[in-house]
Amino acid sequence: MTPRAAAALAPCVLALAAVPWVIGNEFYVNMASQVLIYALFALSINMMLGYGGMVSLGHAAYLGIAGYACILATTAGYDQLTAAVFAVALSTTAAAFFGVLSLRAPGLGFIMITLALGQIVWGVAYRANDLTGGDNGIRHPARPMPFGFDISDAPSFYYFTLMVFFVALFFIWRFARSPFGASLKGARDQPRRMRMLGHNVWLVRWITFVMAGFWASVAGVLYVYYNLFLSPHAISLQQSAEILLMAILGGASTLSGPIVGAAIITLVKNVVSTYVERWNTLLGVIFVVVIVFMPYGLVPGCAQAWQRLRNRMKGRKEVSPAASEPAQ
Amino acid sequence: MATEALDISGLDAYYGDSHVLHAVSFALKGGRLLGLLGRNGAGKTTCMATIMVMGFLKPRRGSISLYGENVAGLAPDAIARKGICLVPQGRRMFRTLTVRENLMVAAQARKAAGSGWSIDRVFELFPRLAERAAQLAGSLSGGEQQMLAIGRALMGNPRVLLMDEPSEGLAPQLVAEVGRTIAQLKAEGQSIVLVEQNIKLTLDLADDVVIMNTGRVVFRGSANEIKLDDAIVSQHLGVF
Numbered sequence: 001m002t003p004r005a006a007a008a009l010a011p012c013v014l015a016l017a018a019v020p021w022v023i024g025n026e027f028y029v030n031m032a033s034q035v036l037i038y039a040l041f042a043l044s045i046n047m048m049l050g051y052g053g054m055v056s057l058g059h060a061a062y063l064g065i066a067g068y069a070c071i072l073a074t075t076a077g078y079d080q081l082t083a084a085v086f087a088v089a090l091s092t093t094a095a096a097f098f099g100v101l102s103l104r105a106p107g108l109g110f111i112m113i114t115l116a117l118g119q120i121v122w123g124v125a126y127r128a129n130d131l132t133g134g135d136n137g138i139r140h141p142a143r144p145m146p147f148g149f150d151i152s153d154a155p156s157f158y159y160f161t162l163m164v165f166f167v168a169l170f171f172i173w174r175f176a177r178s179p180f181g182a183s184l185k186g187a188r189d190q191p192r193r194m195r196m197l198g199h200n201v202w203l204v205r206w207i208t209f210v211m212a213g214f215w216a217s218v219a220g221v222l223y224v225y226y227n228l229f230l231s232p233h234a235i236s237l238q239q240s241a242e243i244l245l246m247a248i249l250g251g252a253s254t255l256s257g258p259i260v261g262a263a264i265i266t267l268v269k270n271v272v273s274t275y276v277e278r279w280n281t282l283l284g285v286i287f288v289v290v291i292v293f294m295p296y297g298l299v300p301g302c303a304q305a306w307q308r309l310r311n312r313m314k315g316r317k318e319v320s321p322a323a324s325e326p327a328q
Numbered sequence: 329m330a331t332e333a334l335d336i337s338g339l340d341a342y343y344g345d346s347h348v349l350h351a352v353s354f355a356l357k358g359g360r361l362l363g364l365l366g367r368n369g370a371g372k373t374t375c376m377a378t379i380m381v382m383g384f385l386k387p388r389r390g391s392i393s394l395y396g397e398n399v400a401g402l403a404p405d406a407i408a409r410k411g412i413c414l415v416p417q418g419r420r421m422f423r424t425l426t427v428r429e430n431l432m433v434a435a436q437a438r439k440a441a442g443s444g445w446s447i448d449r450v451f452e453l454f455p456r457l458a459e460r461a462a463q464l465a466g467s468l469s470g471g472e473q474q475m476l477a478i479g480r481a482l483m484g485n486p487r488v489l490l491m492d493e494p495s496e497g498l499a500p501q502l503v504a505e506v507g508r509t510i511a512q513l514k515a516e517g518q519s520i521v522l523v524e525q526n527i528k529l530t531l532d533l534a535d536d537v538v539i540m541n542t543g544r545v546v547f548r549g550s551a552n553e554i555k556l557d558d559a560i561v562s563q564h565l566g567v568f
Contacts, residue, residue, distance in 0.1 A: 182429040186422045193420055196380055197434045198408030198484060 016162060020155035029154040030226075035266045036158075036165045037222045042246040042258035043172050044215035049244065050252035051181060052208050053188035055111050057240050058118025061098070062213045064125055064235030066091035066220030068132055071140045071230060080144035088217040095213020099206045118240055125232040137231025140224050151225075161222055168215055173255055175211065184208055249290055251297025260298055332393065333358040333519035334379075334412070334488045339390035339400075341378040348374050351390070352545055354538045356488065358395075361510070361520045363534030363551065365527060367565060371543040372523045373417055376492050380404055380414050394488060411487030415494055417523075419477040423466030427457055430465050430476055434483035450479035453509065471502035478509060489513070492523045503529060527565065531555055539564045 019032045041063065048054040066087040073083035102113040125132045132138060143152050151160045175181050186194045187201045194201050224230055233239075246265050251257025265283065273279040294301025334356040341349040349371055356362045366372045377385045379392055381404045392400040399407050408414075422430050431447045451458035454475040460468060465476060474494055481489060491510070495503040507529050514520060514533065524530040530537065531551050539547035539560075546564050547554075554560050 179432045179435065182425055182433045185425055185429070186433045189422050189424055190420065192404075193416070193422070194433070195404040196408055196414055196416070197480070198405050199433075200405050 013166075017159075020158055026154045029158050031267070031270055033154070033158045033161045033226055034270065035263045036161045037219055037226060038243070038246065038266050039259040039262035040165055040168050040222065041216055041219035041243050042250070042262045043168065043255075044212045044219060045243050046247040046252055046258040047172060047175065047208055047212040047215070049247050050254070050257070051176060051184045051188065052205055054205060054209070055244070056102070056114040056118075056212075057111055057237065057244070058098070058102075058114035058116070058121070059212070059216055059243055060235040060237075060239040061118045061121035062091045062095055062216035063220035063223055063239070064121050064230070064232075065094050066217035067224040067230040067234065068125065068138070070221050070224050071138050072131070074141055075138075084144070084221050087221055088214065091217035091220060092210060092214045095217070096206075096210045099209035099213070103202055103205055103209065115237070115240075118235070118237065122232055122235050122237070125235060132230075132232070135232060137229055137233075140228045140230070143225050143228065157226065161226070164218065164222060168218060169255075172215065176255060180204070180207075245287060249287060249297060251299035251301070253296060254299045257297050257299040264298075331357060333360075333395060334521065335391070335393040335396075336375075336379070337391045337393070339375070339378060339392065340388045341374065341385055342388055343374075343385070348543050349378060350542075350544045352540070352543070353390075354545060354548055356519055356521055356536070358519050359514075359517045360535040361514045361522060361533055363530035363537045364521060364523045364540065365525075365530055365537060365565060366540035368525070369542075370540040372540055373492055374543070375540065376414060376417075376490050376521075376523055379412065379490065380407055408484060411485070413481040413484040413486035413489055415477045415481045415489070415491040417492040417496060419470075419473040421465035421468070421473055421476060423464065425465055426462050427465055427468070427476055428461045430480055431457075431483050434480045445482045445485050447483070450482060453482075453512070454479055471498055471505070474498060474502070474506060475509075478506075482513075487519065489518055489520045490523070491520060493525065494522070495524065495526045495529055507533060527561060 020029050023029055023032070041059075044062075045056060045059045048056055048059075069090045070083050070087035073086050074080060078086070098114070098117050101117065102110055105113055126134060128134070143157065145151065146160060149156065149160075151157045183194065183199055183204050186197075187199065187204050191201045194204075223234065227234075242265060246261035247258040248261070249257075249264060250259065250261030264286070268279055268283050268286070272282065276282055290298055290301070294304075332355040336355070337353050339349055339352040340347070352371070352375055354362065354364075364372050364375065374385065378387050381387075381401065387400045390400065391398050394410055394412060397410070399410050399412070402410070422433065425433065428447065431450055435445075435447065451461070456472060457475055457479060460472060465473065468476060478491070478494065481491075494506050494510070498506065503526065510520065510522065510533055522530060522533060531554060534551040537547070537549060537551050537554055538545055541564060547560060549560075
């Protein structure tokens with residue numbers, strides 16, 4: 001990391017750490033925790049979408065598998081850590097299997113297979129009443145106590161989520177900047193050329209699929225810890241589409257884009273909806289406006305606008321001395 | 329024991345039902361440079377594409393041996409890992425990746441230690457790429473893109489380097505620069521097949537020359553033979 005990037009990151013880290021003190025209100029601190037969980041979820045799908053060009057409509061399945069597994073293992077008597085590890089491992093294994101099936105088809109076929117697999121998981125959660133509680137959902141007994149710390153109140157849970165989020169963000173940042181990340185972007189842009197360079201494009205995509213599934217599973221466990229409840233609604237097609245929208249809205253080709261997208265959509269859904277009855281329409285309008293004026297999403301769009309503004313200012317500065325000279 | 333770095337023998341290839349390569353045969357000896365000449369549509373690029381199994385092109389008949397090992401029809405990634413690397417016609421950069429990322433992508437492709445190319449060594453060969461390391465490949469000039477295409481192929485530590493029209497679309501000054509680079513690689517012992525329409529550049533660099541016409545090899549010999557006999561060039565390439 002360059003000193004400049006570190007200098008830019010430090011205020012963000014401090015601002016995020018200060019959220020509970022600055023906001024104070026428990027409702028909004030909980031909202032911040034939700035934003036972090038969805039941001040992690042959006043970052044996980046962005047590994048496939050932004051860097052790999054793979055559009056998945058079944059990503060919520062991993063949140064569901066991990067969430068249900070975590071609840072079921074905990075209620076079966078396992079300790080929280082074992083339950084969480086088991087849940088993430090099971091869901092990541094499912095992602096590995098789903099990846100093998102989905103990556104058999106490119107483009108539209110891939111989208112349809114992920115959609116179908118997501119719907120299968122949703123259908124099982126909806127129908128398997130004895131296991132999942134069906135439409136009524138099931139409750140998680142209690143939040144864990146990592147290293148003996150009680151995270152049952154809003155600020156402490158926020159810090160717990162923030163720590164997990166930072167760890168995930170670091171790994172995803174490293175992933176995007178690694179040679180493997182470059183290979184993935186190469187496979188997105190020119191798969192045939194990548195094969196010429198000796199890469200097994202399928203394997204590159206599959207590993208990414210599994211890694212994205214892993215981080216979605218971590219988000220799933222956090223989701224269960226936050227809500228202490230899980231129902232099929234949380235893993236529906238709408239959830240998968242919403243996560244996809246978060247990444248696209250913020251800017252799928254960037255690391256910060258999905259975080260911004262997750263913040264906007266979560267806040268509109270939970271905060272603006274108390275004041276605006278037709279918040280769904282508002283969300284639709286925001287999405288259309290952003291995509292029309294910033295086709296690559298908010299973060300790249302704002303960066304471009306900022307660059308244009310700077311160039312214009314620079315141009316004006318360079319022009320102004322000559323312009324101020326009296327005409328000959 | 330095979331001495332040929334690359335031995336193409338009786339290679340036939342088809343575009344659908346169209347027979348495009350007819351029993352093409354030639355051999356490249358280790359550390360030498362073979363120039364593959366021909367008019368537009370003679371089958372030079374098709375020949376490269378068939379070796380690398382690009383797109384739908386697969387050798388229907390014949391053999392392709394790399395230091396005695398038959399690689400005909402293997403998957404393109406397997407061929408690249410065996411050590412045949414291609415500098416494609418038209419450069420074909422990863423336009424949304426930086427210069428460094430373009431090189432990085434190729435570096436991890438083959439672990440076998442060949443001539444030991446690294447990003448730093450490529451930057452030594454092309455200092456201008458070092459200056460542009462963080463720049464997107466899509467924003468490079470044509471000459472810089474060509475340097476990057478060569479650098480990217482070298483990062484795969486090629487045992488045989490295929491170069492498909494590296495001088496295409498470049499200004500004369502840049503063509504000379506590309507020529508000097510190829511000469512340097514040859515001097516370092518790199519085995520190269522150079523596909524070109526630029527006859528002068530090819531004859532200046534090549535040890536051996538193969539001329540193709542309508543998918544067939546019509547001449548096979550040393551570069552000196554052609555240099556001493558203008559009739560060969562005028563007969564097969566229509567240049568006087």
